[in-house]
Amino acid sequence: NAGVTQTPKFRVLKTGQSMTLLCAQDMNHEYMYWYRQDPGMGLRLIHYSVGEGTTAKGEVPDGYNVSRLKKQNFLLGLESAAPSQTSVYFCASSYTRATYNEQFFGPGTRLTVL
Amino acid sequence: AQTVTQSQPEMSVQEAETVTLSCTYDTSESNYYLFWYKQPPSRQMILVIRQEAYKQQNATENRFSVNFQKAAKSFSLKISDSQLGDTAMYFCAFIYSGGGADGLTFGKGTHLIIQP
Numbered sequence: 001n002a003g004v005t006q007t008p009k010f011r012v013l014k015t016g017q018s019m020t021l022l023c024a025q026d027m028n029h030e031y032m033y034w035y036r037q038d039p040g041m042g043l044r045l046i047h048y049s050v051g052e053g054t055t056a057k058g059e060v061p062d063g064y065n066v067s068r069l070k071k072q073n074f075l076l077g078l079e080s081a082a083p084s085q086t087s088v089y090f091c092a093s094s095y096t097r098a099t100y101n102e103q104f105f106g107p108g109t110r111l112t113v114l
Numbered sequence: 115a116q117t118v119t120q121s122q123p124e125m126s127v128q129e130a131e132t133v134t135l136s137c138t139y140d141t142s143e144s145n146y147y148l149f150w151y152k153q154p155p156s157r158q159m160i161l162v163i164r165q166e167a168y169k170q171q172n173a174t175e176n177r178f179s180v181n182f183q184k185a186a187k188s189f190s191l192k193i194s195d196s197q198l199g200d201t202a203m204y205f206c207a208f209i210y211s212g213g214g215a216d217g218l219t220f221g222k223g224t225h226l227i228i229q230p
Contacts, residue, residue, distance in 0.1 A: 033217045042118070042205050042220025043159075058217060090159065092217070103218060105159035 002026055004106035006091050012112045013081045021076040021109050023091030031094045032074040033058075033103065034066060036087040043090060049074055081113045116141040118208050120221035127196055128229050134181075135191045135224045137206030145211040148182065148189045149218070153203040162204070165189065167211070193226075201228045 007022040023032065030051050035043035035058075045058030049068040063085060065077045074093075078085060088110050092103040117140045127133045139148070150162040165173045165182050172180050177197075181190045193200055206221040 035217065040123075040222060042207070042222050043218070044220070045217040048217055088157065092159075102161055102164075108157045 004091055004093055004104050006089075006106040006109050008109060009107065010110050012114065013078075014114050015082060017081050018077070018079050019081065019111075020078075021089055021091075021111075023074045023076070023093075023106060024072055025074075025091075025093040025104070026072060027093065027095075027104065028071070029093035029104075030071075030096050032068065033092045033094075034064070034074065034076045035090045035092065036060065037090060037108075038087050046076065046089075081111075083113045085111065086113045087111060116143070116146075116208050116210075116219050118206050118219050118221040120206055120224050122224045123222070124225040124227070126227040126229060129196060129198060131196055132192065132194050133196055133226065135193075135204055135206075135226065137189045137191070137221055139187050139189065139206070139208050141187070141208065141210075143210055147209050147211055148180075149207040149209075150178070150180070150191045151205045151207060151220075152200075153205065153223075154199075154201070159205075163191065196228045198228050198230060200226060202226060 004025045033048045034046040037043045044060050047066040049055045052071040055066045067075045088108045090108050091106040094103045119138045146167045148165045152160045152162050163175045163178050177194045179192045203223045205223045207218040
């Protein structure tokens with residue numbers, strides 16, 4: 001049981017390049033989330049998904065797109081990377097929100113945009 | 115929208131001492147959950163303790179306990195007999211327990227340093 005995994009762990013991009021971050025969970029969780037963490041800040045929600053084929057915007061969605069084609073995977077895309085997107089990105093998952101279930105976090109991806 | 119405020123950017127205590135981290139929040143909701151997460155240098159987010167707003171009893175987990183004051187919207191974390199391994203960033207977080215699936219709202223964190 002690997003829990004929540006993220007690929008890649010580190011990445012350096014040039015402004016304008018695109019990339020996709022992959023989050024995978026093997027706990028059969030319904031809900032998945034993407035957060036970003038900037039220096040001196042807590043995590044902020046980018047997008048989330050309540051199930052396969054569904055996505056929704058969080059607090060800071062601009063510049064990102066997401067897809068949840070399979071229940072176990074949640075992809076975060078940057079179509080045209082900007083230096084402001086330099087951050088550490090965390091994926092998380094949980095069973096449901098009907099009653100609270102703990103969010104399990106991945107190890108994070110450090111992205112630098114030059 | 116809810117907000118979470120941690121007013122102590124950094125704290126430093128000696129090993130074995132007791133330390134309290136403060137957190138206040140603002141919400142119009144009555145049903146919610148509060149959490150403390152630990153983030154060591156490895157970056158991994160680790161759940162330390164959680165509190166259901168409808169419960170009056172303060173949550174405890176071994177050396178970690180909270181002081182939950184719902185009327186004051188305050189949620190502090192007490193670490194007893196602090197250990198070197200407690201050195202980390204600590205984040206207070208909030209989530210509604212009602213409908214919807216919006217994620218956690220985090221404070222900016224407190225960097226806790228345990229000195230030998």
